[in-house]
Amino acid sequence: MKWFRRHIRLKLLGIFFLTGFVPFLVILIYSEAYGEKRMRESVVQVQRAQMAQIRSNIRMHLSQLQRDLGFLAEVGVMDDLLIGDLDRRVDLLLHSYIGHLDLNVSMLAIGNDETVAAAPSDIPVGSVYPDMPLLKSAIGGARQFALTGNRLLLYAPVHASYSMERVIGYLVMEYRLSNLSKFMVSDQSIRSALVCGTDGRQIGSRVERIGLAGRSGIRKSGRELVLYETLDDILPGWYLVYQLDKTDAFSFLSQLQRYLVMILLGGLVVIALFSYWISRRIVAPLVALEKSAGHMACSVHDAVEIPVYSEDEIGRLAGSFNFLLKEIRGAFDALETQNRLRTRRLTQMIRLFDRLLRTRTESECIRVAVEEMAKVLPGQKVDFRKEETDTAMPALYVHDFEHDTLRYYGSLVLPEATMHSDAAEFYRSAARMIASRIDQIRAFERLRRDSEAKTSFISYLSHDLRTPLHAIMTQTQYLIGYETLSAAQCEKIGKIENSAAHLLGMINDLLDMAKLEAGKFDTRLETVPVKEAGAIVEEVIALFEPLAQQKSLQFECSDDLPAESIVVDRRLLRQIAANLLSNALKFTDSGAIVCCFGRSGGTVVLSICDTGRGIDPQRLSKVFDLFEQSAAATEGGERGSGLGLTLSREFARLFGAELVLESEGEGRGTCARLFFTTL
Amino acid sequence: MEILIIEDEHTVAQQLRQTLQQEHYRSTVVATRREAQYKMQQQDFDLILLDWNLPDGDGISMMQEWRRQNIAIPVLVLSANTSVEDRVHALNAGADDYLCKPHSSLELLARIRALLRRDAPVKSSKITLGDVTLDIVGREVTVGGTPCALSTAEFDILTLLFQHQNIVLTRFQLNEHICKDFDRITVSNLIDVHIRNLRKKLDRPELIRTVRGVGYTVKAS
Structure with missing residues (x-):
C-alpha cells in the first residue's frame, strides 16, 4: 500500500x-x-409455447x-352395415377417403357382431376385429379413441x-402414430419427438x-x-419431448461474453497505452524532476536539466525547475568562489595570528605583521607608518592603560586599491589583531613589572x-634580661x-598574604592517612587545652577517624588548625568546642x-574578606591583623582543601569545615 | 670563645655584641663582606653570626667561598628571609644553622651554645630551686620529692625559666620557645594560662614571679 x-x-x-x-x-461476471x-x-x-402449439395441432388434427x-x-351407405349387405361402395368410400388423406391410416367398418364389414385394407371382411375389446372399452369409457401399440383407434358410431x-x-x-411425426420439429438446434413414457x-x-x-x-x-x-x-402414456442445443440457444449470451472479454482485453491494451502515454507525458517528467531535485540536494553540480517535452503545466514546471537549477548553480559557484577566498583569508589571518602570538616585542610584532601582509599582497608595497595618514589605511589603536583610552599607534600602508575592495575589512581586522597583540605585549610587560614590584x-x-x-x-630583650630596671621601666619596655x-x-600575616598573591608560597604536599592529620590537630589542641580549661570550655574530639588518606602540607594544616582553634577559643565563653x-x-x-558567639548571616559572607574582623573581635580588644581566616582559606587551597564557615546566626555558635582532597 | 658578628645594622650588631658579652662571649662586629674577609685573615673565630644581606653583596655567597676554601668555622645565618626555601638555600650553601629575624635572644644563645658544643649555664641536667627539682634529661619534676605531672608546654616553660634564673623572660621569648614548631601563635594569654597551671600544679605560688607587663622570672634562692 505504501508502495x-x-x-x-x-x-x-x-x-x-x-x-x-x-x-x-x-x-x-453478471452474464456468466x-x-x-x-x-x-x-x-x-418460448419452447413451451411451441410445444403447446404442437399439442394443439395434434389435437386439432385428431x-x-x-x-x-x-x-x-x-353417410347413408353405412346403413348397409345393418343388413350386412355391404358392397364395395363402402370400401371405395373409405378407400377414397384414405386416398384424400396424406396419412398412413387404415379404415374399416365393423358391424355390431364385431366382425369387419368393410375394409379397404388387408383385413379380411367378415373376420372378428381383433382390437374389438379395446374398442369396446373406449366406447364404454366414452373415450373418442383407443390407443394400442403404434396405432390410435379412432371410431365413429354408425347410426x-x-x-x-x-x-x-x-x-x-x-391411425399410425408415426403420422404425428409431421408435427415434430427437426433442425440443427431444435428437435422434438413423441416419446412413450413406458417403453421409450x-x-x-x-x-x-x-x-x-x-x-x-x-x-x-x-x-x-x-x-x-x-x-x-x-x-395417454406419451410425452412431447423438445430437445434444444444449448450452444445455439445461448449463442447470444456466449457471443455477448466473448465481446465483453474482447472489450476487456482491448481495454487493457488501451489502459496500457494510456499509462505509457501518462508515463511519457506526466510521470516521466515528474520522476526526472524528483531525481534531479534529489541530486540537487546532494550536489548542485550532479543535478541534470530535465528535458521539456510539452508546453503544458508539466512542461512549464520542468522549465521553471531548470531555471531554478541554473540560478542555484550560479549562486553556488559564486558562493564557492567567495568561500575559497574567505578560507584563504582565514588561513592568512590564522597564520598572522600565530606568528603575532610568537612575538615578544612591539617592534618584532610590527615587523612580522608587515611580512605577513606582504605575503597576502605579493609584489605590492606594504609598509608601516607611525605618522597619521590621510588615507583610509588600516590604523592600529592600542590601549592606554594609564588613562583607559585608545591611542593611535600607527597605520599599515597598503596599496590604495586594496582599501576600496571587499577585502578592506580583512585588512582592518588584521590591524585590530596586530593592535591587540601590541596591547598584550604591553600588558605582559606591565604584568611583569607588577610582579617584580610585588616581589x-x-x-x-x-x-x-x-x-x-x-x-x-x-634591645628590649636585652634590657629586660640583663639590665637593672625599675618596675615601671620594665613595664614600659615590656x-x-x-x-x-x-x-x-601583622607583618608575618601580610607577608604570607603577599606571597600567596604573588604565587610564591612554598608548599610541601604529602599524602597522609587521616590518622596522621588527626595527630597534628591533636598537637594543636594540646597546646590550646589550658586556654579552654581556663574558660571552662570542653574540648571534644572524636577518635573515630576515616580510613582514607588526604593531601596536606603539615605546616599549613597545623597553622590552619591553630588559627581556627584560637578563633573558637576567642569567641566561645561557655559550652564546648x-x-x-x-x-x-x-x-x-x-x-x-x-x-x-556565632556570626550574623550578613557578615558570614564577608568573613573571608581581607582585613575583615567581626564586631566581637574588635570589641574584645584582641585585635589581630584580620587576615587569619583569609590566610587559612588560602593555605587550605594550597593543598587542595576548601575552608567553609557556617553559623546559624549570632549567639548560635560557629562551625568551620575543612574539606580535604582524598586519595 | 671568639664570635664574628657580620651585621650591617649597627643597632642590631651592637645589641648582639652586648648580649653575647653578657653570656661571656668575646665578639667582633663587622658591617661588610670586605671587612669580614679582612678580619678572617687577621684572626681565628670559633663562630660566625652572618647576616644574609650585606651592603657589598650577600653573605651566603661569601660563606660558600669560605666553604670552598675549606674554612669550616660554624656559621649561624641570621636573616629576615623567612621562607623555607631561603632556609634550605642557606643550609645547602654551608650554613650550620639558620635563625629568622626577629628572634628571641634566648633562642639565639641556645643555638650558639649548640654550635659551640658548650653546656648550658647550669652544668647539671638536674636543676633544683627550693624543693622543686627539674630533670631536663628525664623530663621529670618533683616538688618536695613528690613527682608532679606537667604537660609538654608547661615543662618547657619551667625549664626555660629554671635555666635563666634571675633573668626576666618576656612572653614573646616564652612563646617562641614553646611554639617553635609553629610559624606563630597569636593567642596573647597562652603563656599566662600555662604559668597559672604551673603554679597550681607545683603549689609554690612564689616560685615563678610575674613581672608586670613583661613576663616571668624565677629567682635563685
Missing part, C-alpha cells in the same frame, strides 16, 4: 482500471453468473379426423338412418433418452436441454620591616616588646564547631 501511495503512475492506473475495466468485468439462467428461462418459455370419421359414419338412436356398427380408423418409443426426431415422469419437466444433458410435457389428454614588596616586607623590628626586640611582637605578627574528622559528600572533612 502504491508513493507512485503517482500506479494511482492513475488504478483510477483508469476502476473506471474503464471494472464495469465490463461486472457485466461479464445469471445470464444463462435468464436466457434458459426465456428459451424454455379432432379433424374424428369429425371426418363421424361425417363418413353418417341407422331410420333410427338415429340405433347404432348399427362402427367406423374405425387405425419415439416418434419424430431422435431425442435423448431421458427418464420421463410427471406432467412436464426439464433435463440438462451435456450440450442439450430437454423439455417434456405429458400428452395424457391426447395420447620587591615582599622582599621589602621581609627584610626592611623585620630588620628594624629585630633591632627593637633584641609594652614596647608586646607592641613589637604584635607588629611582627567539638573537633572531629568525618566524611561528607565523598570526601574527608575536619569540623571545628563551637558554641560561641
